[in-house]
Amino acid sequence: MATIRSLFATRLYRARLSEFGPDIDASELEGSCYSIAEDDEAGQEWCEKEGYPGYTSYASLTDLPWRFPIFGDLVKSLDQHVAAFAEDLEFELADKKLVLEDLWINILPEGGNHGLHIHPHSVISGTTYVAMPDGASALKLEDPRLGFMMAAPTRRKACREELKAFVYEAPAVGDVLLWESWLRHEVPMNMSEDDRISVSFNYKWE
Template identity: 65%
Template sequence: MSTLDTFFVTKIYRAELNDAKHADLNAELEAASLSIAEDDEAGQRWCEKNGYPGYTSYASLDDLPWRVPAFGQLLKLLNTHVAAFAKELEFDLKGRKLVLDSLWINILPPGGVHTSHIHPHSVVSGTYYVTIPEGASALKFEDPRLGFMMAAPPRKPKAKPENRQFAYMAPKPGTVLLWESWLRHEVPVNEAESERISISFNYAWR
């Protein structure tokens, strides 16, 4: 007789805010993101200096939820989902909370990529998807054990999702994805014919 147990599970949280109730919010976020990208000269300079495709407010603006009401409304929704994710992960927060540390706009043009990375100094990271045109890339996650696999054979093309070395999450407008900040991820090349707009964020333990 044999048994099979599963340990050390990597969880990714998904919620959909794409019903009629949230349609106006998404439209406001799209308009605000495009307007901010056009006016944010500091952000534009940072993107050009660092070879960043498209636009991000990551290095230039740190007050979007207080600057723009739509981002403040989004923050309230994100707080609820991050709390639910923390509960699912069974974090012992010792009386403290996970609170927003940073939130920024990403506008990825056709042909643009966001290379593989993690989010240091944070506990939970995530992205809210504003505009996802047809052909836009999914978010790609990497098995955190990949660097230790050395002589492991490749996985079968139709392997179960939990046995694969990479996982792809294809979002829609209004999708929220959350993951633990140590999980390496990337955005493959945007093969759509228009911009892919998203809002990323980090939560810290305070």
């Protein structure tokens, strides 16, 4: 009898941020994101220069957890989520550990998007969601084998999730998603009239 197995799994971690403390007030976190965006002139200039819709602190602020206690609390929670995911991935970390490399705010207004990309030089990347109004875009994840499927027919529309070329993960406020940093992903256009707000981050092995 023939056997068929699934090989080379791509793992996606999803949990409530509150699963690991300390407790973080969502409205306070949202207010902090807007306050930082308003004061971050360097970040505003970078976004304008690079044509980034809305605001990101990616290229301007590298010390959010030090500047703002709420982001310090956020990192304490994220450290535990990342440790749980690393355990699921069965990483052999030896005498090293996964530590936060960078953490940044994303505010995408109506019509804003962020194209397909990876996070090089990191091990685990992720996002926690601060504001997801109706019509806000899901996270789009790309099958890492897609570029090698040179002559393959397309999949049936209702094929199993593990066989899809793209998976759309629709998070809720307070969710955290984690994936390995080599996995290509994007944020499609925000179709809501309100801002889609998230905090993204990378963890490195050292």
